[in-house]
Amino acid sequence: MGTVTATAERTIDAPADRVRELVRDYSQTRPEILTEHYRDYQVVEGGSGAGTVARWKLQATSKRVRDVAATISEPQPGTVVETDANSSMVTTWTVRERDGRSLVRIETSWQGAGGIGGFFEKTFAPSGLRRIYDGVLANLEQRSRQS
Numbered sequence: 001m002g003t004v005t006a007t008a009e010r011t012i013d014a015p016a017d018r019v020r021e022l023v024r025d026y027s028q029t030r031p032e033i034l035t036e037h038y039r040d041y042q043v044v045e046g047g048s049g050a051g052t053v054a055r056w057k058l059q060a061t062s063k064r065v066r067d068v069a070a071t072i073s074e075p076q077p078g079t080v081v082e083t084d085a086n087s088s089m090v091t092t093w094t095v096r097e098r099d100g101r102s103l104v105r106i107e108t109s110w111q112g113a114g115g116i117g118g119f120f121e122k123t124f125a126p127s128g129l130r131r132i133y134d135g136v137l138a139n140l141e142q143r144s145r146q147s
Contacts, residue, residue, distance in 0.1 A: 002111075008133035009105040014144035016078065016097035019104060022144060023080055023093050024049040026072065033139035037132045050074040054082075060128055104140065106133045 012019055022029045027047035034041060039057050046052035052072040059065050068089070070082035080093040089110040096103045108129060 003109055004111075005107065005109045006127075006129035006133070007105065007107045008130045008137060009103060010134075010137040010141060011098060012102045012104055012137075012141045012144055014102055014141075015100070016095050016102045019102040019140070019144055020078055020095045022140060023095055023104070024074070026052045026054050029140075029143060030054070033136055033143055035132060035135040035139065037135075044069075046072070049080070058132075060132070102144075104137060106137065108133075 022033075025048055026043050031041050034056070037059050039059065041056040042054065044053040044055055050073050053070065054072070055067075055069050057065055057067055066084075066089070067086055068082075069085040070091075071085060073081045073083065075081060078095045082091040082093075084090070087110060089108060091106065091108040094103075094105045094107075096105075
């Protein structure tokens, strides 16, 4: 059993402070930027930044659905961490300023399965999740232009 990591990033032509606020907003922004791979999204507690608890189902493949119960923390400015109570999955959103724009990075890590199943998970899951995150980041970029 090894750690599996998936990463996606995008430069968004919007100020970092604006994008950070959008990333922290689990009540309004998050449901707007999620792709069709997410369903049953709900905010259980809070709604903005640290202390928020949200739930959703992530349909990574036609057969793979993960039931996520995320608790949100903000260990430092510009970093939002989603820790799943149902698994070892941790997703970190980082927003940094770059030349007046925002570099947004999503990184998810979890303890993968062992054996042959773990081999396939480590080989294929990161690229599948990266495609999903590319869609989320495209939606975040579009949303950042709306206000």
